[in-house]
Amino acid sequence: xxxxxxxxxxxxxxxxxxxxxxxxxxxxxxxxxxxxxxxxxxxxxxxxxxxxxxxxxxxxxxxxxxxxxxxxxxxxxxxxxxxxxxxxxxxxxxxxxxxxxxxxxxxxxxxxxxxxxxxxxxxxxxxxxxxxxxxxxxxxxxxxxxxxxxxxxxxxxxxxxxxxxxxxxxxxxxxxxxxxxxxxxxxxxxxxxxxxxxxxxxxxxxxxxxxxxxxxxxxxxxxxxxxxxxxxxxxxxxxxxxxxxxxxxxxxxxxxxxxxxxxxxxxxxxxxxxxxxxxxxxxxxxxxxxxxxxxxxxxxxxxxxxxxxxxxxxxxxxxxxxxxxxxxxxxxxxxxxxxxxxxxxxxxxxxxxxxxxxxxxxxxxxxxxxxxxxxxxxxxxxxxxxxxxxxxxxxxxxxxxxxxxxxxxxxxxxxxxxxxxxxxxxxxxxxxxxxxxxxxxxxxxxxxxxxxxxxxxxxxxxxxxxxxxxxxxxxxxxxxxxxxxxxxxxxxxxxxxxxxxxxxxxxxxxxxxxxxxxxxxxxxxxxxxxxxxxxxxxxxxxxxxxxxxxxxxxxxxxxxxxxxxxxxxxxxxxxxxxxxxxxxxxxxxxxxxxxxxxxxxxxxxxxxxxxxxxxxxxxxxxxxxxxxxxxxxxxxxxxxxxxxxxxxxxxxxxxxxxxxxxxxxx
Amino acid sequence: xxxxxxxxxxxxxxxxxxxxxxxxxxxxxxxxxxxxxxxxxxxxxxxxxxxxxxxxxxxxxxxxxxxxxxx
Numbered sequence: 001x002x003x004x005x006x007x008x009x010x011x012x013x014x015x016x017x018x019x020x021x022x023x024x025x026x027x028x029x030x031x032x033x034x035x036x037x038x039x040x041x042x043x044x045x046x047x048x049x050x051x052x053x054x055x056x057x058x059x060x061x062x063x064x065x066x067x068x069x070x071x072x073x074x075x076x077x078x079x080x081x082x083x084x085x086x087x088x089x090x091x092x093x094x095x096x097x098x099x100x101x102x103x104x105x106x107x108x109x110x111x112x113x114x115x116x117x118x119x120x121x122x123x124x125x126x127x128x129x130x131x132x133x134x135x136x137x138x139x140x141x142x143x144x145x146x147x148x149x150x151x152x153x154x155x156x157x158x159x160x161x162x163x164x165x166x167x168x169x170x171x172x173x174x175x176x177x178x179x180x181x182x183x184x185x186x187x188x189x190x191x192x193x194x195x196x197x198x199x200x201x202x203x204x205x206x207x208x209x210x211x212x213x214x215x216x217x218x219x220x221x222x223x224x225x226x227x228x229x230x231x232x233x234x235x236x237x238x239x240x241x242x243x244x245x246x247x248x249x250x251x252x253x254x255x256x257x258x259x260x261x262x263x264x265x266x267x268x269x270x271x272x273x274x275x276x277x278x279x280x281x282x283x284x285x286x287x288x289x290x291x292x293x294x295x296x297x298x299x300x301x302x303x304x305x306x307x308x309x310x311x312x313x314x315x316x317x318x319x320x321x322x323x324x325x326x327x328x329x330x331x332x333x334x335x336x337x338x339x340x341x342x343x344x345x346x347x348x349x350x351x352x353x354x355x356x357x358x359x360x361x362x363x364x365x366x367x368x369x370x371x372x373x374x375x376x377x378x379x380x381x382x383x384x385x386x387x388x389x390x391x392x393x394x395x396x397x398x399x400x401x402x403x404x405x406x407x408x409x410x411x412x413x414x415x416x417x418x419x420x421x422x423x424x425x426x427x428x429x430x431x432x433x434x435x436x437x438x439x440x441x442x443x444x445x446x447x448x449x450x451x452x453x454x455x456x457x458x459x460x461x462x463x464x465x466x467x468x469x470x471x472x473x474x475x476x477x478x479x480x481x482x483x484x485x486x487x488x489x490x491x492x493x494x495x496x497x498x499x500x501x502x503x504x505x506x507x508x509x510x511x512x513x514x515x516x517x518x519x520x521x522x523x524x525x526x527x528x529x530x531x532x533x534x535x536x537x538x539x540x541x542x543x544x545x546x547x548x549x550x551x552x553x554x555x556x557x558x559x560x561x562x563x564x565x566x567x568x569x570x571x572x573x574x575x576x577x578x579x580x581x582x583x584x585x586x587x588x589x590x591x592x593x594x595x596x597x598x599x600x601x602x603x604x605x606x607x608x609x610x611x612x613x614x615x616x617x618x619x620x621x622x623x624x625x626x627x628x629x630x631x632x633x634x635x636x637x638x639x640x641x642x643x644x645x646x647x648x649x650x651x652x653x654x655x656x657x658x659x660x661x662x663x664x665x666x
Numbered sequence: 667x668x669x670x671x672x673x674x675x676x677x678x679x680x681x682x683x684x685x686x687x688x689x690x691x692x693x694x695x696x697x698x699x700x701x702x703x704x705x706x707x708x709x710x711x712x713x714x715x716x717x718x719x720x721x722x723x724x725x726x727x728x729x730x731x732x733x734x735x736x737x
Contacts, residue, residue, distance in 0.1 A: 009689045013682055020678045027669050049671055181671045188675060192719065196712050200703055429699045431689045431709035
């Protein structure tokens with residue numbers, strides 16, 4: 001991808017944004033007195049602010065980039081991550097779980113686990129969570145720096161350090177309050193930065209009906225749109241334009257390769273509830289609200305924009321696929337970018353092929369030989385384009401720049417993460433361009449700040465105060481909160497370099513996230529709603545659930561993947577030379593494998609926890625569990641609120657809207 | 667917490683909106699550049715939207731200061 005040229009106006013917008021977020025940090029500095037002010041905002045933030053921050057903290061996790069990529073790959077079914085995944089879980093958190101989190105006066109999710117169970121469960125959860133947040137922010141910063149490098153030609157190292165330094169500055173000055181406040185600003189920045197893009201691309205393609213008819217063509221020839229990893233497959237006409245009917249028709253009829261059961265139970269129930277209800281990163285925002293009512297409304301407020309977000313983040317990907325299938329005005333999905341090392345191998349090979357007078361497929365073969373088997377497979381060069389380059393080069397030698405850009409164009413593999421940027425480049429003139437880029441930057445920064453603020457709280461309260469240095473003064477913990485903020489950001493930078501140097505690292509980390517997250521909700525569900533659940537049961541159940549997910553992954557695989565890091569490696573240990581698994585262990589896609597893994601891990605954790613709880617003695621009396629378990633907690637009084645504003649009523653309304661959305665796009 | 671977040675949001679979007687309107691007006695004759703946004707001067711249009719949004723936030727902040735929420 002050629003770097004985009006930015007005009008002064010674009011830089012001015014970027015700088016204005018940076019000045020304001022840092023300014024917020026400094027403005028809040030004078031309110032940061034105790035460790036609680038810094039780490040938990042002293043529970044004093046207005047509801048609409050925590051609501052939007054709740055949504056924005058999750059936004060950072062590659063959402064803009066990743067959801068547009070999925071929109072192109074899978075079409076409207078990507079919205080299941082919102083309408084099946086997020087919304088029901090957010091409503092459940094507000095109606096059922098928030099009273100225990102907020103009412104127990106716990107400062108973090110692991111602390112709740114300590115109150116409900118014991119130190120073992122807390123330690124398990126807080127350590128795994130602390131490691132995950134650091135890696136998550138590292139992955140996100142690596143993606144940001146890579147993007148700035150490819151897009152604007154900024155050096156990778158400088159981008160990484162400068163963006164991290166900005167986040168560090170405002171988090172260090174204003175703590176969690178600062179992170180939450182800037183998340184709200186970032187939320188508006190993202191929405192207002194990308195709304196013009198959504199409007200322009202819809203206008204260009206000619207409206208929703210036009211988009212649908214183009215996507216029918218995409219379903220008939222995915223490869224023609226550049227979705228070549230679908231191979232020569234074709235799908236039913238509604239595969240990209242309907243969310244449910246392709247799922248009900250079975251995994252082979254939809255590009256996700258997922259059936260309805262793993263979608264509803266695996267994603268909708270296990271993974272989403274595990275993330276939205278048990279992940280401290282998001283729950284922390286609601287816990288910072290000023291009172292119980294505000295805390296319970298936080299996820300409900302967040303659910304409203306969340307429900308509408310697919311229009312902003314998924315639609316662009318769908319439009320990109322539709323534009324690409326007819327090559328409207330020469331548009332194609334962005335090819336996987338070539339880097340300097342690859343050019344070093346390719347350029348001499350092209351020169352040699354020219355000198356040897358290679359034609360047709362022989363030219364491609366020559367270049368692929370120079371690339372080596374792995375790279376050739378990665379980039380999937382187009383034979384016709386390579387032959388044309390060699391032929392033109394023979395007629396009159398091409399300049400290095402033109403050779404490079406034509407070689408880049410000959411790459412067949414699509415860079416899905418580049419989809420949103422290819423649209424920004426296509427539709428945004430200077431000015432709006434700066435705004436959209438600032439929105440993108442904002443999404444990454446809010447993600448990093450969210451992770452860092454969750455990390456410093458967990459470290460300070462759940463690890464440092466609990467196990468390393470209890471009974472110190474509050475000033476000491478406030479100091480530790482700040483010190484660990486710096487440490488957290490430095491660790492994130494280290495992780496970013498790790499991921500950028502060793503691409504397998506990313507796959508492994510994301511796998512481990514999956515292993516840890518999948519069983520988590522079972523522990524909370526039993527802990528909150530069944531007083532008989534014992535600490536030993538919860539601890540061993542959680543360990544067993546995590547082990548089940550790791551084992552499941554080690555034994556199963558997704559179609560088209562080699563045995564190894566993506567799954568099934570245990571078989572290669574047991575039988576050397578094995579290349580294929582029994583049919584019943586191969587899932588149609590990575591996503592299906594992932595959702596089924598969640599189903600098994602959850603079930604294992606639930607069953608183990610229940611059985612072990614029944615076999616062990618309770619260590620906490622009913623009195624101790626008051627406020628922590630549903631049946632032992634007095635019903636919340638909701639007097640003084642009109643009935644329409646009660647969480648249960650609002651939640652039901654939201655769910656009805658959600659069902660309507662699902663029906664519209666059935 | 668002492669700071670009303672509507673102030674910085676309001677100021678920032680008013681400023682950015684204003685900049686976009688000015689830039690849009692100054693580049694209005696650049697047909698080539700606005701071909702990307704399908705012939706519309708999206709900078710002026712969206713600049714006005716941002717200005718209105720920023721002004722709305724500032725208005726909210728002013729009203730909020732006059733009637734501090736009871737807590």
